[in-house]
Amino acid sequence: MLTAAAVAIVAAGCSTPAPRYAVSDDLSPTPSSVAAAPVAATRPVDVRWLSGASGDRAADGRYGRWRGTPLGIGGTWDNGDQAQVLLSSICPGGDWERWTKPLDIAIGAIDQTQGDTWAAAAKGAYDGRWKRSLTQMKSCWGSRNPGNLYIRFAHEMNLGSMPWYVKGSDTANFVKAITRFSNLRYKILPKAKIVFCPTDGTDTSLNVDIRKLWPGRDKAGRLVANIYSVDTYNGYYVVHNEQQFDDKLMATEQNGVPLGIEMHREFAEQMGVPFAISEWSNNGDPKDAGMGGEEPGYVREMNAWFRAHAGDLRHPKPGQLIYEIQFNLQDQFAFWPTKFQPKTAAAYRSLAWGH
Numbered sequence: 001m002l003t004a005a006a007v008a009i010v011a012a013g014c015s016t017p018a019p020r021y022a023v024s025d026d027l028s029p030t031p032s033s034v035a036a037a038p039v040a041a042t043r044p045v046d047v048r049w050l051s052g053a054s055g056d057r058a059a060d061g062r063y064g065r066w067r068g069t070p071l072g073i074g075g076t077w078d079n080g081d082q083a084q085v086l087l088s089s090i091c092p093g094g095d096w097e098r099w100t101k102p103l104d105i106a107i108g109a110i111d112q113t114q115g116d117t118w119a120a121a122a123k124g125a126y127d128g129r130w131k132r133s134l135t136q137m138k139s140c141w142g143s144r145n146p147g148n149l150y151i152r153f154a155h156e157m158n159l160g161s162m163p164w165y166v167k168g169s170d171t172a173n174f175v176k177a178i179t180r181f182s183n184l185r186y187k188i189l190p191k192a193k194i195v196f197c198p199t200d201g202t203d204t205s206l207n208v209d210i211r212k213l214w215p216g217r218d219k220a221g222r223l224v225a226n227i228y229s230v231d232t233y234n235g236y237y238v239v240h241n242e243q244q245f246d247d248k249l250m251a252t253e254q255n256g257v258p259l260g261i262e263m264h265r266e267f268a269e270q271m272g273v274p275f276a277i278s279e280w281s282n283n284g285d286p287k288d289a290g291m292g293g294e295e296p297g298y299v300r301e302m303n304a305w306f307r308a309h310a311g312d313l314r315h316p317k318p319g320q321l322i323y324e325i326q327f328n329l330q331d332q333f334a335f336w337p338t339k340f341q342p343k344t345a346a347a348y349r350s351l352a353w354g355h
Contacts, residue, residue: 049310050102050323051354054279057336058328059095066336069353073150074099075278075325079108080163081116084133091140102148104195104229104278104325107133109154109164109177116163118170121177130181134188149192150323152278153181156231158202158210168207175215182215182224196225197278200232201259209257214271227322228268229276232261233333234298235283235291245301265309269319275309277324284341285332292332292340296347303351 052073057063064070076089076096084107090096096103110116110126120126141149154164157174166174182194198210215224239245249262258264261277268275282299285292302324309321316322326348327333335345 046312047307047310048313048355049306049321050313051306051326052102052104052323053326053328053335055328055334056095059099063328063336067349067353071101072354073102073104073323073325075104075106075327077106079106081108081111081114081129084108085129085136087133087136087140090137094140097140100144100148102150102323104150104152104276104323105137106152106155106197106278109157109181111163112165113163118166118173118177121180122173124180126177127180127184130184131188134184134192137192138189146189146191147193149189150195150227150276151185151192152195152197152229153178153225155195155197155278156199157213158198158206158208160203160205165203165206166208166213168209171208171212174213178215179218179224182218182222186222193226194224195227195229195276195278197229197231197276198264200230200261200264201236202253202257204253209255211257211267214267216271223273226273227276228264228271228273229278230261230264231279232277233279233281233283233327234295235288238283238291238293238295239298239301240295241297242301245298249305261305265319265321272318274316274318274320274322276322279325279327281327281333281335282341282344283332284338284344286340288332294341294343296344299344299347300351303353 050072051069052058052071052075053063054075055063058071058074074096078084078087078089088094090103090105110118110121116126137149138146154166156162157164157166159165185192185194196214202208202210214228218224237248239248249260251260252263253259258267265275280302282295283292284294306321306324309319311317311320313322326335328335331339335341335348338345
């Protein structure tokens with residue numbers, strides 16, 4: 001758990017990039033490495049996380065060049081019943097057609113505005129569509145490493161504005177549905193990972209406890225979701241200083257459901273899986289009903305928190321941050337090019353990301 005004091009200590013030093021440690025990918029013992037074992041054991045761990053962004057400027061490399069650090073992961077969306085089958089973002093002509101690094105791809109799940117229901121999904125009504133989606137994903141991803149695919153199924157399902165929202169009464173149906181999708185994944189793209197990703201705050205009108213939506217393992221003992229992720233923005237509620245940031249980290253809903261990202265991370269740790277943040281940014285629009293404006297300190301605090309919870313990417317531990325993706329879309333959230341928040345963008349650019 002990162003205390004306020006710890007955040008302050010890390011944040012104070014995060015304007016200087018953390019040292020990079022060269023750790024060999026080959027850890028098999030050799031005569032020389034065995035002889036040097038006592039010395040090697042004292043080497044610092046290579047602490048890293050995959051740092052990325054979304055949008056076409058991220059896909060073509062311009063964003064990484066702008067911030068001075070290549071992106072380690074990208075983020076995209078093919079939401080909706082038709083879009084999840086077409087997968088235009090990664091297929092020929094799409095922004096991410098030539099992307100070879102890890103990619104977080106949101107596909108929605110169902111569309112309740114079109115008559116879809118979680119009860120039907122639980123019984124297999126949409127297995128055919130999901131099978132076509134995964135088959136298309138496999139085809140368009142081609143020779144790229146399928147282990148780099150992070151599939152966000154029904155992201156932000158705890159918001160009533162999402163077509164695939166989940167009410168408390170549909171908890172069991174959702175778990176059955178995502179398990180069905182996972183089973184199809186294991187047949188078609190077994191190395192791809194499923195990302196369970198609520199937003200940080202839950203819509204109270206849904207009367208849903210996201211902790212009960214976590215699907216655990218299937219009948220074969222396999223994880224249904226491999227990553228617990230969350231989407232979070234400095235927009236509601238807004239933090240303006242270190243104490244407010246720390247308070248929000250530890251916040252919960254009235255019924256104990258995680259709200260702050262630290263509480264979500266701790267839940268991921270309890271569930272035995274790594275943690276990620278699939279979308280994050282500051283709302284820089286000062287006209288957005290008091291929910292926006294310049295907040296360079298927020299970016300520094302986020303960077304410090306990422307750094308505090310990163311680890312060895314080769315052997316990620318439960319609750320360890322493995323990636324984060326800056327939402328570089330829409331004027332109020334974009335860091336580059338920015339319409340509203342040049343100071344916040346400058347703070348972001350001044351920091352080291354991913355190490």
